Amino acid sequence: MTSVQPSKAPDTSTSSSQSTLQRTRANLAFLANPATAPGPASRRTRAFLRTTRYTLKFIFWRLVRYAKYAAIGSLTAFVAGTAIGSAVSGVGFILAPTGILGGATVGLLWGVGKIGWRGWRRFARKAKDGASDARRDEKDGAEDDAKVKELVEKGEEGGLRADPW
Template structure:
């Protein structure tokens, strides 16, 4: 019987070059990239990077969707709590405006809200101008607001001088 020559066995440190990392190290790096891609080093594989970014966006979407539903559940439970109390029995007449029933009721309250919001903005704009002069307001209504706005811009330019922008 011939005796076989012994083969040289390399130590584990010599068989793995230093640039290769273990599975645990790669997993940690990938998880840190998943948590915050702007600070963590990106994985070398484009496929891994794309998967991790997609997973990050999907997880963020699911998280915020769950937060939204939890908020809805909390508001619903608070509404049920108030409705079951003495306040709910007193405020039952206002319930239509708080939570209208049906499509027509919702549309009516939405229209009322939109008209109120438009009127409030217009009132705030008039109050912001600081007119306060009834004669001037009547004249503005007769001339139209656009003509008055153009005149005010011209007056401001004459006071401050014409401004030239570099672009």
């Protein structure tokens, strides 16, 4: 009796696994750099890969930010523990005030100083140039107002409106 050997069917598992491997490689290439790699044919897969890419980028940069905070905090603690830290301990309140009232006070002083310094520089520049003439300032202001009014009437200035009265 002769035994009949079953005919071998083509092995589809290797071709499907090979195509799966190729799709996975293409998807990872798209995930790494969507500008250079061809996108997947499926819109759902493409959207998923883009969302994954943006999420991974966000998580990476958030971790970098936290690492930077940790490095700055450890450096600050190191300096504070040395002789320099004990000599300039009052500077810490200005750099990082405690409480809402301290933060508001330092912010107010910073704002007043910044605006005051800017105003002082402008005043000093005008005084140096001799341009602190009140009549000339009024004339320049009136010309600026006329230009704005003209632009508003023409409709070229979208952000400003003429007064209704």
